[in-house]
Each structure stands twice: as structure tokens, then as C-alpha cells.
Amino acid sequence: GAGVSQSPSNKVTEKGKDVELRCDPISGHTALYWYRQSLGQGLEFLIYFQGNSAPDKSGLPSDRFSAERTGGSVSTLTIQRTQQEDSAVYLCASSTSGTGPYEQYFGPGTRLTVT
Amino acid sequence: AQSVAQPEDQVNVAEGNPLTVKCTYSVSGNPYLFWYVQYPNRGLQFLLKYITGDNLVKGSYGFEAEFNKSQTSFHLKKPSALVSDSALYFCAVRDIGVGNFNKFYFGSGTKLNVKP
Structure with missing residues (x-):
């Protein structure tokens, strides 16, 4: 079946947008x-959604970042x-459940460049 | 605090030789342990995981990993490296202790270079 997809694959934007x-x-x-x-380094956790539960936003670096899941x-x-x-x-990943020994499946990522 | 350490930024090995990529972890409870591989400009791919039972787990592409509870390690191994194994490898742990199960904690990654 289809894997995790992300869009766009690349995004270049100006500072402030x-x-x-x-x-x-x-x-x-x-x-x-x-x-x-960042630059082929480790992964920094941002946010986690599990079903209809309130998301775990503890990794968001500032209030400029937000996420929703519809x-x-x-x-x-x-x-x-x-x-x-x-x-x-x-990078986005999904898993069968957040509460079990289930691995994550990752999308290809969106490369964001802020100029 | 939960953490994962990959002490080597880079591992170099000749094709045909055995390889080991090291990982140690620190969690408050019992862990689920994972290895992922990332090829250039790609997302991470799952290789293998340890849940419980046999300390030696086998995964994709001939890789295996050994769970050592006393040393809190989960080293990735392969008996004979291939040039195509060259990639970035990440160890990850999920703490199944109460209140901590949401997150995966990833190591900083180890770049594996396999020379012909």
C-alpha cells in the first residue's frame, strides 16, 4: 500500500512569510x-498526535509553530x-498506534529553506 | 531523563568485513528499541526492533542487533558489509514506562562508510 507522503518536497520562502x-x-x-x-543531523521531536487525544506539543520550539490533524x-x-x-x-511519521511496540514509517520529508 | 547515545559520528569499514554501529540508551522503564537507516535525500527506513525475548534480533538487509540490558546497549551489526550499506543510521528508543510512551528518542546518527 501507499506509504507516508509529504508535500511539498521542497519549499523556499522568504524570511517572515x-x-x-x-x-x-x-x-x-x-x-x-x-x-x-537539520543538515543530516539527528531528529528533533516536534509534535505527536494519537487518535482523538490532545496532541503532545512539548517539542514545538516556539509559538510560531503549530500543527493540526484533521x-x-x-x-x-x-x-x-x-x-x-x-x-x-x-519529517513526518505515522505508526499503527502510539501505545505499543510499533515502528514508525517515515515520509520523504519537506526541505524548507528560508532566505 | 530518557536519552539515546550513538558515540561514533562515523564508522568506516571495508566491504566484506563485519560492521558494528553502537547505541546505548537511558530510560526510566523498560524500552522498545529500534534501528532506522537513512539514505541520502530520503526519509528514515525501519530496519529492526527489540520488544522482548531473544536478545538477538534480525532485521532487513542482513542486519541484526543485540540487546544487552546490563550494559543498556543495542548495537547494530552485520557480518559482511556491502558498499550499498553506506548510509546514516539512527538508533531510537521508546520508554514504555507510564507517561512516557508517546515519544521516540533518537540518537544523533552514525554515518556508515563502506569502502570497496
């Missing part, structure tokens, strides 16, 4: 995660008033 990144998880996966990866499926990560330090690859 808002951007929206989209993630379409694997059908039926109740858990969805967003991460940030209908328990597609998720959108929004970055307002982008800064150059926001430049990174944003």
Missing part, C-alpha cells in the same frame, strides 16, 4: 509524529513568520 507543510499518513495509522532534521488523518505543520534558523528537513 508563513509556510504550511502537509503530511498524509498511512491509512489506518492512529499515531502521527512531526520531526525536524479527521484523524492528514496533518499540517504551520510555521509563521519564518526565520532562517527554521531551515531544515521536516
Whole structure:
């Protein structure tokens, strides 16, 4: 079946603009995660959704970052008033459930460049 | 605090030789442990996981990993490296202790270079 998809694959934006990144998880996966990866480095956890529960937003770096997940499926990560330090690859992952020994399946990522 | 350490930024090995990529972890409870691989300009791909039972787990592409509870390690191994194994490898842990199960904690990654 289809894997996790993300769009756009690349996004170049000017400092101060808002951007929206989209993630379409694997059908039926109740858990969805967003991460940030800078220059091939480690993954920085941003936010986690599990079913209809309140999301775990503990990793969001500032109030310029927000995310929503509509209908328990597609998720959108929004970055307002982008800064150059926001430049990174944003990875989305989904999992069968957030409460079990289930691995994550990752999308290809969105490469964000803030000029 | 939960954490994962990959002490080597880079591992170099000749094709045909065995390889080991190291990972140690610190969690408050019992862990689920995972290895992922990332090829250039790609997302992460799941390789293998340890849940419970046999300490040696086998995964994709001939990789295996050994869980060592006393040393809190989960090293990734392969008996004979291939040039195509060259990639970035991430260890991850999920703490199944109450209140902590939401998150995966990832190591900083180890770049594996396999030379012909």
C-alpha cells in the first residue's frame, strides 16, 4: 500500500512569510509524529498526535509553530513568520498506534529553506 | 531523563568485513528499541526492533542487533558489509514506562562508510 507522503518536497520562502507543510499518513495509522532534521543531523521531536487525544506539543520550539490533524488523518505543520534558523528537513511519521511496540514509517520529508 | 547515545559520528569499514554501529540508551522503564537507516535525500527506513525475548534480533538487509540490558546497549551489526550499506543510521528508543510512551528518542546518527 501507499506509504507516508509529504508535500511539498521542497519549499523556499522568504524570511517572515508563513509556510504550511502537509503530511498524509498511512491509512489506518492512529499515531502521527512531526520531526525536524537539520543538515543530516539527528531528529528533533516536534509534535505527536494519537487518535482523538490532545496532541503532545512539548517539542514545538516556539509559538510560531503549530500543527493540526484533521479527521484523524492528514496533518499540517504551520510555521509563521519564518526565520532562517527554521531551515531544515521536516519529517513526518505515522505508526499503527502510539501505545505499543510499533515502528514508525517515515515520509520523504519537506526541505524548507528560508532566505 | 530518557536519552539515546550513538558515540561514533562515523564508522568506516571495508566491504566484506563485519560492521558494528553502537547505541546505548537511558530510560526510566523498560524500552522498545529500534534501528532506522537513512539514505541520502530520503526519509528514515525501519530496519529492526527489540520488544522482548531473544536478545538477538534480525532485521532487513542482513542486519541484526543485540540487546544487552546490563550494559543498556543495542548495537547494530552485520557480518559482511556491502558498499550499498553506506548510509546514516539512527538508533531510537521508546520508554514504555507510564507517561512516557508517546515519544521516540533518537540518537544523533552514525554515518556508515563502506569502502570497496
